[in-house]
Amino acid sequence: MKQAVILAGGEGQRLRPFTANRPKVMLFIAGKPILQYVVEALAQNGIRNLVIVIGYRREEVFDYMGSGERFGVDITYATQEKQLGTAHALAQAKDVTEDEFLVLPGDNLIEADAIAQFVAVKPEAVLVKRVDNPARYGVVTIDKGVVKDIVEKPKEAKSNVASTGIYAFTQQIYDFIAPELDIPDVLNNMIAQGKQLRAQETDGTWLDVAYPWDILSLNDAVLRQIQAKLEGIIETGVSVKGLVSVGKGTLIRSNSYIVGPVVIGDNCDIGPNVCLLPATSVGDNVVISPFTEIKNSVIGSDVNIGTGCIIQDSVIDRGCVIKGHFTACSGEADVKVDDEHHMVNIGAMLGEGCSLGNSVIAQPGVIVGNHSQVQALKLISGRLPDRSLVV
Amino acid sequence: MCGIIGYIGDKSAQPILLNCLKRLEYRGYDSCGIAVAAGSLEVYKDAVRVEELARVAPQLNGTVGIGHTRWATHGEPSQVNAHPHLDCSGKIAVVHNGVINNFQRLKRQLTAEGHNFVSETDTEVISHLIEKYYAGNLEKAVEAALRDVDGSYAIIVLMAGEPKLVAARKDSPLIIGVSDRENFIASDVPAILDYTSRVIYLEEGDIGVVTKDNIKIRRHGTKVVGKEHKVLWSVEDAQKAGYEHFMLKEIHEQPRVIRDTLGGYISAAEPETKLVMMTEANLENMLVVACGTAYHAALVGKYIVGELVGIPVRTEIACEFTYCHQIPAGTAAIVITQSGETADTLKAMKRLKEAGCRVVAITNVVGSTASRIADQTIYTRAGPEISVAATKSFTAQLMVLYWLALSYSRVDIRRVDSLTMGLRQLPEKVQQVLDNEDKIRQYADYLSRYENVFFISRGINFPVALEGALKLKEISYIHAEGYAAGELKHGPFALLGASTPVIAIVARDNTYETMLTNIKEVKARGSPLMALAEEGDEAIEELADLVITVPRVDAIFSPVVNTVALQLLAYYTAKQRGCPIDFPRNLAKSVTVE
Numbered sequence: 001m002k003q004a005v006i007l008a009g010g011e012g013q014r015l016r017p018f019t020a021n022r023p024k025v026m027l028f029i030a031g032k033p034i035l036q037y038v039v040e041a042l043a044q045n046g047i048r049n050l051v052i053v054i055g056y057r058r059e060e061v062f063d064y065m066g067s068g069e070r071f072g073v074d075i076t077y078a079t080q081e082k083q084l085g086t087a088h089a090l091a092q093a094k095d096v097t098e099d100e101f102l103v104l105p106g107d108n109l110i111e112a113d114a115i116a117q118f119v120a121v122k123p124e125a126v127l128v129k130r131v132d133n134p135a136r137y138g139v140v141t142i143d144k145g146v147v148k149d150i151v152e153k154p155k156e157a158k159s160n161v162a163s164t165g166i167y168a169f170t171q172q173i174y175d176f177i178a179p180e181l182d183i184p185d186v187l188n189n190m191i192a193q194g195k196q197l198r199a200q201e202t203d204g205t206w207l208d209v210a211y212p213w214d215i216l217s218l219n220d221a222v223l224r225q226i227q228a229k230l231e232g233i234i235e236t237g238v239s240v241k242g243l244v245s246v247g248k249g250t251l252i253r254s255n256s257y258i259v260g261p262v263v264i265g266d267n268c269d270i271g272p273n274v275c276l277l278p279a280t281s282v283g284d285n286v287v288i289s290p291f292t293e294i295k296n297s298v299i300g301s302d303v304n305i306g307t308g309c310i311i312q313d314s315v316i317d318r319g320c321v322i323k324g325h326f327t328a329c330s331g332e333a334d335v336k337v338d339d340e341h342h343m344v345n346i347g348a349m350l351g352e353g354c355s356l357g358n359s360v361i362a363q364p365g366v367i368v369g370n371h372s373q374v375q376a377l378k379l380i381s382g383r384l385p386d387r388s389l390v391v
Numbered sequence: 392m393c394g395i396i397g398y399i400g401d402k403s404a405q406p407i408l409l410n411c412l413k414r415l416e417y418r419g420y421d422s423c424g425i426a427v428a429a430g431s432l433e434v435y436k437d438a439v440r441v442e443e444l445a446r447v448a449p450q451l452n453g454t455v456g457i458g459h460t461r462w463a464t465h466g467e468p469s470q471v472n473a474h475p476h477l478d479c480s481g482k483i484a485v486v487h488n489g490v491i492n493n494f495q496r497l498k499r500q501l502t503a504e505g506h507n508f509v510s511e512t513d514t515e516v517i518s519h520l521i522e523k524y525y526a527g528n529l530e531k532a533v534e535a536a537l538r539d540v541d542g543s544y545a546i547i548v549l550m551a552g553e554p555k556l557v558a559a560r561k562d563s564p565l566i567i568g569v570s571d572r573e574n575f576i577a578s579d580v581p582a583i584l585d586y587t588s589r590v591i592y593l594e595e596g597d598i599g600v601v602t603k604d605n606i607k608i609r610r611h612g613t614k615v616v617g618k619e620h621k622v623l624w625s626v627e628d629a630q631k632a633g634y635e636h637f638m639l640k641e642i643h644e645q646p647r648v649i650r651d652t653l654g655g656y657i658s659a660a661e662p663e664t665k666l667v668m669m670t671e672a673n674l675e676n677m678l679v680v681a682c683g684t685a686y687h688a689a690l691v692g693k694y695i696v697g698e699l700v701g702i703p704v705r706t707e708i709a710c711e712f713t714y715c716h717q718i719p720a721g722t723a724a725i726v727i728t729q730s731g732e733t734a735d736t737l738k739a740m741k742r743l744k745e746a747g748c749r750v751v752a753i754t755n756v757v758g759s760t761a762s763r764i765a766d767q768t769i770y771t772r773a774g775p776e777i778s779v780a781a782t783k784s785f786t787a788q789l790m791v792l793y794w795l796a797l798s799y800s801r802v803d804i805r806r807v808d809s810l811t812m813g814l815r816q817l818p819e820k821v822q823q824v825l826d827n828e829d830k831i832r833q834y835a836d837y838l839s840r841y842e843n844v845f846f847i848s849r850g851i852n853f854p855v856a857l858e859g860a861l862k863l864k865e866i867s868y869i870h871a872e873g874y875a876a877g878e879l880k881h882g883p884f885a886l887l888g889a890s891t892p893v894i895a896i897v898a899r900d901n902t903y904e905t906m907l908t909n910i911k912e913v914k915a916r917g918s919p920l921m922a923l924a925e926e927g928d929e930a931i932e933e934l935a936d937l938v939i940t941v942p943r944v945d946a947i948f949s950p951v952v953n954t955v956a957l958q959l960l961a962y963y964t965a966k967q968r969g970c971p972i973d974f975p976r977n978l979a980k981s982v983t984v985e
Contacts, residue, residue: 021826054633059643059825062633077633139628249654267654285650285815302650302819304812319819321812353942371823371942 001168004047005093008035008106009055009080015212017351017370017386018317022060027215028300030222030281031245031263033064034209035106036339037222039071045119046114047102048073051093055080081375086165087181094174095239095294103183105165107209109218111225114204115166124173125198126150127166129206136210137162140199147197150184151378161199164206167192198232211337212349212367215315220279220299223261238271238378247284265301283318296330300352314347314362317354325359333365334384393420393474393488393563394460396582397547397556400573400603404456405846409445411575411582412458416441417777418488418578419462420974422473428485432551434484436473440974451608454603455556457549459486466511475549476515478522479507482551485521487514488578489543489563517546525550530600533557534609537598543734547576555815560598564732564760567591567606569598569619574601580622580731581754581775588624591617592758620758624775636972638778638866643825644957646818648783649951651772652790653814656798674799676702678748680739681727682709684781684861688788689727690854691950692796695789698851698947699796699806710734712742720747725795728752729784731759740764753791755784767834769795778973780866782958785858787979788952790814813945817952823942824955831956834921834937835963838892844869845883845893845918846957847876847909849902855950856896859957866975867965876902876909887916894960896953897924897931900946903923910934923953 012024018028025035035052042050050073056059058079068075078092090103100123104110118127126147128140134157141148141158150163163184177188187197207218228243232250242260246252250264262276265284275293276282283301288294292309300318305311309322312390313330316322328348335342348362351369357376368374369386378390394415398404408425423444424436433451437444441460459474466472475484491497494513497520502508506519520536521529529550537544545560545985558565558576567576568590574964575583576599580590591606593599599617605806608617634640677696679689686708693704707715709726712735724743728736731754740761743750753767755773762768764789768919771787793814797807838844846856857873864871874883878894887893893913897906914920922935925943932938939960941952965972 022821058633059828062640063643063647066632067630075633267650277636287812287815302816304815319816319822321816334789353823 001047001102001121003049003051003098003100004042004096004102004104005051005053005090006035006038006042006104006106007035007086008052008061009058009083009089009091010105010107011083012107014210017349017367018212018215018261018315020370020386021057021352023054023056023058023107024209026057026060026064027107027209028210028281028283028298029109029215029218030226031265031283034109035061035065036071037109037111037241038104038106038266039065039068039073041110041112041115042102042104043071043073044071045115047119049098050074051076051078051096052106053078053089053092054082055083055089072372084180085182085185087177087183087186090183091174091177097171100168102341103167108165109205109207109209109222110166111205114164114202114206116164116204118168118200118202121168121198121200123168123170124187124195125168125200127164128199128201129159129164129203130201131162132158132160134162136208138165139163142199144213145198147187147191147198147199149188149191152182152184161201164202174372211342212315213313213335213342213344214314215298216296216346219281220296223263223279223281226261226263228260232266232268235271242278289324297347306358311346313345315355316348316350317352317370319353320350322356323358323360326356326362327360328362328366329364331364333363335365335367348380393462393486394578394582395486395488395545395547395576396578397456397549397558397601398456398573398658399455399554399556399601400570401454403452404454405448405451407586408456408458408476409441409448410585411577412441412460413445414582414584415460415578416974416976417779419460421461421463421468422470423460424475425451425456425458426475426477426486426549427451427453428484428549428553429453430551431486432477432482432549434475434477436475437470438468438473443511455549455554456815457484457486457547457556459488464490465513465518467721472510472512472950474512474514474639475517476510476512476623478518479524483521483525485514485518486547487517489544489561490514491540491542491544493541493912494681513542516540517544517548518770521548529553529555530557530598530609530795533559534598537561545578545895555600555602558593558601560593560597561595562728562734562737562760565593567593567601567617569606573603574606576601580624580677581777584622584624588621588622588794590620590758592620592763593617594763595760623757624827636778636962636966637784638780638958638962638964638972641776641778641783642955642962644774645783645786645955646822648771648773648787649790649814649818649821652787653794654772656791656794673960674700674702676719676722677704678718678722678724678743679704679706679707679727680709680712680724680736680743682733684735684785685727685729685733685788687745687854688785688792688859689725690857691789692725692727692792693850694851694854695792695796695799695947699802699803699810700799707739709733709739712739717745718748722746722748724748724750725764726750726752727754728759728761728763729755729771729773729781729786729788731756731761733761737761737764753788755787772927779975780862780958780961780972782862784956786951810945810947813948817948819944820944820948820952821955824952824959826954827940827957831939831959831965834939835960836870836967837862837937838921838960839867839964839967841890841892842869843891844871844885845879845887846871846873846896847879847893847913848896848898849876849906849909850898850900851947852896852898852902852953855953855957856894857895858954862958862961863964866961866972867968868975869964869968876906879909881915884916885917887913889917889919891917892921894921894923894957895935896948896957897922897928898946898953899925899928899943900949907931923956925949
């Protein structure tokens with residue numbers, strides 16, 4: 001197998017507000033978009049000829065991935081103008097695929113070990129993994145290594161074997177594709193017509209992000225494996241413990257206390273007296289003012305955080321400006337997404353470009369839409385739509 | 392303003408030359424050609440784009456060759472005027488970028504001596520001069536020929552039977568790309584990035600002799616060792632990476648360009664460049680010289696420096712600066728040129744240096760001529776800009792001007808802090824403009840139906856009106872004019888009417904109330920009015936027919952977000968009209984002729 005098709009056109013509705021201006025594959029986890037993990041996993045397994053099917057907000061993918069040179073791969077883009085189904089997305093790559101190729105979802109984070117054996121599999125095949133909550137995925141019924149059927153998000157799962165959405169195909173797959181279908185439907189049709197679909201199991205890293213707070217668990221899982229590096233300037237009196245990565249041009253001022261795993265991007269200005277605790281990711285060009293404590297959170301690029309803030313189990317998307325004494329403490333919350341209720345233990349989820357006045361307090365589980373503005377001394381809770389004005 | 396390329400090595404020269412020429416097309420694209428030498432010299436050229444030439448050209452055998460893509464100065468674009476140009480014997484081929492001032496006299500002289508000219512170009516005299524002086528040593532012949540020539544040139548000479556390339560430059564850029572068992576000569580770095588990132592910049596008056604394993608450079612008759620530079624740009628930067636046009640890619644790169652350009656300066660870690668000029672306590676005035684879009688950046692700079700530093704700033708268009716006689720000695724001068732090779736700007740720099748001025752260059756190209764003339768160079772980190780219409784380089788130039796003003800030692804520290812924070816927020820603000828692309832695209836469809844458009848504004852956004860008009864006219868071919876809103880009454884009002892839309896750039900600063908009045912005046916003449924305004928501006932929503940909203944920023948930064956919105960507007964208007972966006976007719980990227 002020399003080639004892979006990565007499906008990167010998906011919108012990720014349930015991840016709003018974080019996917020309003022970017023496709024799901026471009027969500028940043030531990031300083032890198034999910035798509036980059038997929039690309040790197042493939043490159044490490046010797047697959048460097050990549051086709052990326054893009055659609056929704058494709059510019060974000062172009063800007064970051066380019067032609068792939070930075071990642072040691074060669075990328076061809078195929079466009080899916082309308083987000084119909086995953087099979088339709090794959091069909092867009094028909095003209096540029098070779099005889100055999102892998103297909104991967106660009107929005108599931110994988111490590112190289114997950115596909116190490118699969119790259120040598122004989123098509124057609126699907127990569128499966130045993131999971132705790134199979135009902136979230138396609139549940140696969142297997143008999144002697146051959147797939148009997150795939151049931152998408154069943155009410156009751158017959159097994160705990162889930163499809164990873166990673167496949168090995170030959171050109172014949174295109175004969176079974178009809179628009180508005182997802183790949184599992186296509187495969188069921190194929191099996192029904194007597195074609196064989198093998199299953200291979202993996203116990204490598206394969207992580208899915210479905211809801212905004214999943215960003216935190218993924219961030220935690222991935223940060224444990226980062227490479228420590230200290231570029232930029234670390235002033236005297238800064239304590240750095242555990243796995244910490246600091247980008248170039250970043251300044252960490254005196255008396256800051258950083259306990260890894262923590263990753264900090266380029267050109268940030270942090271401290272003095274800032275406390276960064278596990279597991280936290282900080283983007284590029286971020287300012288964190290004195291006496292602020294951040295724990296188990298993801299901070300996007302261009303964010304400015306004032307003095308004396310407490311931020312726990314939170315996601316702050318790019319470009320937010322937060323004045324002093326913002327409190328986003330973690331706690332149990334009942335969060336509604338698509339009419340489903342979820343009991344989660346999180347702090348605040350802030351969309352991009354939000355502006356918060358002094359001493360704003362966020363109730364656990366608050367989800368703030370992009371470009372919202374909150375005046376000083378407000379208590380925010382629940383779900384605020386994009387461009388909300390809290391006065 | 393042409394692109395030239397030379398290759399010598401073990402591989403077949405033709406595909407390499409054609410690939411490099413494609414990357415040089417931004418310098419001109421009305422005709423192109425290649426010459427390859429094996430035993431004899433074979434030439435193929437025509438008045439077509441490189442892609443077409445690659446399709447129709449026969450296989451030319453040989454591992455040494457030269458190529459050219461042309462932006463016509465002397466003689467119309469035609470097959471016969473395309474380079475390479477040959478001598479009478481057909482053994483010597485020359486590609487040339489520049490202008491030979493005394494070519495008519497030389498041509499008469501050479502014709503009288505029996506040389507037979509076939510083209511109308513100035514370049515052809517060089518081939519014949521080399522033929523005239525050739526006595527067994529090509530390098531000596533080139534040197535002798537160039538002694539007769541008055542003008543600007545970057546040339547590469549290839550001769551049948553000589554396994555080498557001879558290159559020379561004066562007032563036009565030329566670099567040597569160094570690799571193993573092969574070497575390159577090119578007008579510009581992006582041309583050769585596919586093959587090597589090791590580069591030697593030729594200096595004024597250098598003559599280089601390049602074989603596949605050896606590079607010899609003579610400077611004013613003395614042998615010198617060329618210093619090798621490692622280029623930080625990657626091939627990646629010079630590719631479209633999924634985008635339909637370089638221009639759109641470059642517009643989208645702007646949040647990153649802002650971050651990168653500021654990274655080296657405002658980052659709290661020690662700024663890597665200290666600007667000497669701005670630490671001087673006796674700085675009393677400043678002169679800024681530039682052309683085209685860079686000139687518009689200079690005009691914005693005038694307001695930025697005026698406001699923050701509080702000194703008078705004079706701006707000059709480089710080509711007109713030649714005729715301006717008063718240059719006070721000791722003036723602090725800044726020149727802005729993306730390529731660092733703009734002929735008019737370089738000429739102005741030389742005059743400034745002669746007059747005893749301290750010259751700071753703001754340029755995007757490391758090692759460019761401007762950087763070598765200047766006392767100090769500040770690099771914009773925009774990466775290579777391929778699209779002829781400048782976008783990200785403008786934004787990067789503004790970033791440098793902001794930083795320059797903020798680094799002035801007498802600016803109030805509280806102002807510095809709040810503006811530094813504003814600068815840090817700019818990538819996100821620009822991203823917001825980009826995220827509004829779909830709306831701007833709809834407005835562009837509307838705009839594309841018209842043939843005349845006025846852009847108006849006041850204060851720091853007046854240069855943005857000029858830039859918005861320039862972007863629109865250069866790529867969509869719609870006649871567009873930028874005007875100071877107050878000047879509209881002094882004449883252009885006569886042109887207003889239902890078929891002449893006006894685009895008003897409205898900032899929330901001390902120009903706001905007057906701009907509203909101007910907008911009402913325009914509306915009263917029946918012109919369709921499109922406004923560019925801050926989000927939440929309800930007064931504008933009521934007045935204007937169409938409103939493009941931009942995110943709220945400190946008024947001093949409004950030129951950045953406004954310009955990005957106008958770049959998108961111009962891009963989509965041109966796209967709607969089916970224009971060749973990256974290669975507008977008659978234009979070329981770096982203007983290396985006066």
